[in-house]
Amino acid sequence: MSGPNGKKMSSLEHMNVVITGHVDHGKSTVIGRLMADTGSLPEGKLDQVKASCARNSKPFEYAFLLDALKDEQSQGITIDSARVFFKTKKRHYIIIDAPGHIEFLKNMVTGAARAEAAFLTIDAAEGVQENSRRHGYLLSMLGIKQMCVLVNKMDLVDYDQKVYKSVVRKYTRFLKNINMENVKFIPVSGMEGDNIASMSKNMPWWKGDTVLTLIDKFKKEKAPVDLPFRMPVQDVYKFTAMGDSRRIIAGTISTGTLKLGDELVFYPSGKKSKVAGIEQFNGDPPETVPSGAATGFTMSEQIYTKRGDLVVRAGEKPPQTGNVMRVNLFWLGREPFVRDKEYILKTGTERVRMKLFDTIKVIDASNLNSDGMKKMVERHDVADCVLSTKRPIAFDLVEDFPQTSRFVIVDGYEIAGGGIIREVIRDNKANYRDRVMDRNLKWDTSDIPRESRSETYGHAPSLILVGGPEDKRKAAFAKTIEKKMFAEGNKVYYLGVQNVLAGLDSDMEIKRHQTYPEDREEMVRHLAELANILLDAGIILVATVSGLTYDEQEMFRTSVSPETVRTVWVGNTDGLEVEADYVITDVGEASEHLESVMKMLKTKGIGK
Amino acid sequence: MDQLSQLESLGVHILREAYANFRNLCMLWSIGKDSTVLLWLARKAFYGHVPFPLVHIDTHYKIPEMIEYRDRLTREWKLPMVYGENKAALEAKQTYPDGNVDRINCCRLLKAEALKNTLNGSWPRYRFNHEADEYQVDKDTEAYTGVIVGVRSDEEGSRSKERYFSPRDTENAWDVGDQPPEFWNQFKTDFAPGTHVRIHPLLDWTETNIWEYIEREGIPTVSLYYDQGEGIRYRSLGCGPCTHPVESDAKNVRDIIVELQSGKFANIAERSGRAQDKEDGGGLETLRREGYM
């Protein structure tokens, strides 16, 4: 953020402004003119370019100034192809001009996401074009709240107020459709300099701003320090090998302020703890940290959390959790966004496999014509669709907290799309998730940290589910796993469904093959809750569940999250819908697989 | 937050993203002020630790103070220090001006080639063993897939088009025309086998920001940056034969900031003291494509 005048930038305010618009509607001309008329060019540059045009007998263009200035970059001066530096009495500006033709939109999105305000040029003679709309739409999705439309080339339409008004009317109608409000308009001529740096004599009817007066009216976005607290967990640091025993939860604060002693809740698990100390490498540790800061803190209770979790303050509006969500997105990838293909979704620091579940509306952003039948999202389309992630994640809705509602989609190795989450769609597992979250919120954590138990026991807690069709030999096999692990010095415990049925579930009328679905669900829930308690006690639990379904497996995962769950399937795989880590099709030969099962468990980090 | 704190926070955030996403990560440390600020940011991000190797390409033509300073900080801060070099070119005297190649080729061999082969692990790396207090051949020869570099976009033209996370292909080449989109602090952390990603936490910093931050944090820098009484100092550091001091009586960080803001350097590019930038029009751009920084 520098330039010839930029050397003293630190003392003045800074602002990034992006300029967009349909090709040839005059972005470069407007910028060149703005530079020239505010004396922001290196001395003699204007004359030099004019002279060179005259020599080559081509008409002078203000847009050439930008090209000419590129040569000066190596001297660190004023401009480069992507960023133009200039200043007013009030501020230093970087005008981000997204260059490139083929990859224009990728550059524009990148540039605009770094800007606090936007200019968009529309040719008064040509009127609103495809990219005038597309860029407007993208700016709104990117979260740009301040925008000014420059109705350019007014000289070509005889500075006619009617033409100006008609462009304003048309474009305003479009903006209304995409919920973009408070957009300003200025009639200008980049070529003639009307209303760029000074009021136009050719448009006496115009009493509003010039580009120069308007730019200073853009407001600096206030850091969202007063909003509820949100911080995606970026990492959990424990540099034990380097002689440091602190366990530091690191992340950058999205909104709100972190305070020493705050009670925090970690989503999607809903586990809670207090801020014991805010950590800092040098200097006195602060008591509060504002939004935007990259920070880290230690906790009073050592609950398990990991990268991707969303931290909020207890008592403030909780985030959403779920794995099906309705979103608005834009697509930049060469390959279209289609169903039945796996992608990666990244939001905050979370990263999860996902699929396109349904397209509700695919909009050709250039004309806002929507196609309700289109089942894929093509490059440069904008769409309203439903995504499903492989496991539940925590996020906010755009209407609550835009920062934490944003996501990108990775296709292969590339970021191919981005969007905002508008709504969470509750699936059938949502109720159970809520109950677990509620339980975790109310959990009275012991003073012995989870790590201490693991250190003393020599292993982390985990759950080994043994599923498969009804068969006594399945339980027998599970017990051999228990025995083997026990012999190796693990704190391990076998729990069969029978044990639960006989005790905890004795009030339920469960008979073999006659379990009502609600009862079965309740039974599995009991088992899952028990598993959570045993894992909290630091134990490796081996549990058998006949006919384990995918939903039930999910229930266990939700309950003990984020501890490890591994599943061994024993028996006929006809009814297999769970994700199994090991499958033994022939129950009779189960014992022969013991060694390999143990090996698998070990490689997955279970046991000593 | 003030501007320096914002720059610092984004830098720390980027370093942490890199650390979370790349298994074979390293940071280039040229000993200069920018990469030393970067090193400082790493210590901030990881609370005094640097959890990935610092890689220095030793041309053996560096000004001696630079290497002394490197090894002093390595010991003091217990840094995981690694260096690489182009042994063959040095032995064959493919150097400038005392050898038999021109300036640009010397740069290409001692910097670009050495960098490429050190990063991909095909040439030996020398790692500082703190117990033995000496450099030893590093057993780790795996290619680094994430390389953190302290470039700033105001340094010269081509860098303004950079991303914070910028992919490089197997040949270390950089496709300026087709860059990944980068928004909302979501970066390109997925990459095809054989390719790697350059990570640029200092992209938005200016030369003045660097010095202001050095002043604010009290970061130790090489004495070569300051006038020692002879009225000259280095503004940018490189190899002895091709880096020339500028006339200046700035004796400390504050003097440098004042000089940058109002003094004679306000309109002169930082790298003007580096000869290879001038040799051919796009010299740096060429070297850059080949991976030199």
Ligand SMILES: Nc1nc2c(ncn2[C@@H]2O[C@H](COP(=O)(O)OP(=O)(O)O)[C@@H](O)[C@H]2O)c(=O)[nH]1
């Ligand atoms: N008559 C007239 N022509 C203009 C004006 N602004 C730009 N142009 C012309 O429109 C063409 C495209 O302008 P340019 O600034 O390169 O557009 P960009 O593609 O948006 O950067 C050039 O030939 C300019 O001379 C204007 O205000 N009036």
